[in-house]
Amino acid sequence: QVQFVESGGGLVQPGGSLRLSCSASGFILENYAIAWFRQAPGTGRLGVSCIRIGEGGTLYSDSVKGRFTISRDNAKNTVYLQMDNLKPEDTAVYYCAADESCRLYSDKNFHGWGQGTQVTVSS
Numbered sequence: 001q002v003q004f005v006e007s008g009g010g011l012v013q014p015g016g017s018l019r020l021s022c023s024a025s026g027f028i029l030e031n032y033a034i035a036w037f038r039q040a041p042g043t044g045r046l047g048v049s050c051i052r053i054g055e056g057g058t059l060y061s062d063s064v065k066g067r068f069t070i071s072r073d074n075a076k077n078t079v080y081l082q083m084d085n086l087k088p089e090d091t092a093v094y095y096c097a098a099d100e101s102c103r104l105y106s107d108k109n110f111h112g113w114g115q116g117t118q119v120t121v122s123s
Contacts, residue, residue, distance in 0.1 A: 002027040002112045004096045009117030012086055020081040020117060022096030027112070030074040033102045035110060036081045038092035038119075045095065047104025049081060059102050063089070086121045093118050 008020040022034060035050035049070040050059040058070050069082040079096060094117050097110035 002098070004098075004112045004114040006094060006096055006114050006117040009094060009119045011120045011122065013123050014087060014121055016086050016121070017082070017084045018086065018119060020083065020094055020096075020119075022079040022081075023077060024112060027077075027098075029077050029079055029098070030072060032098035033100060034070075034072070034079040034096055034098055035102060035104065035107075036070065036094060036096050037107055037110075038090075038094045039116070040092040045107050047107065048094070050102035050104060051079060052102050053100075057102075059104055061104055083119070086119075088121045091119060091121050 002024050004022050004024045006022055012018055033050055033052050036048045037045045038048050039045045048061050048064055049068055051070045051072055067085045071080050095113055098112045099110045
């Protein structure tokens with residue numbers, strides 16, 4: 001059973017940037033839609049962004065649209081989430097997961113949940 005490895009989180013000041021990475025051994029990411037979700041303390045897991053199979057069409061939640069960019073590097077079997085102009089409300093543990101299609105309203109049926117990577121935005 002696949003389990004993704006998320007990395008790239010950290011502590012950053014408001015307005016700063018981070019790039020998260022999502023990878024998995026023995027699992028070809030380009031064959032799946034890959035989504036990023038985040039979970040803040042005391043809340044459920046919320047969809048942030050998703051990249052589709054093939055042409056790589058993307059989805060973003062309204063809260064991150066214009067600030068975050070999701071992309072794939074199929075040669076490296078990695079999906080990235082570039083996060084710019086970070087805000088304190090972006091603080092959360094970020095997870096990636098796979099499914100056959102993109103959606104952000106529910107994490108149901110997504111699989112490959114790893115340990116996540118902590119993003120903290122604070123001055």
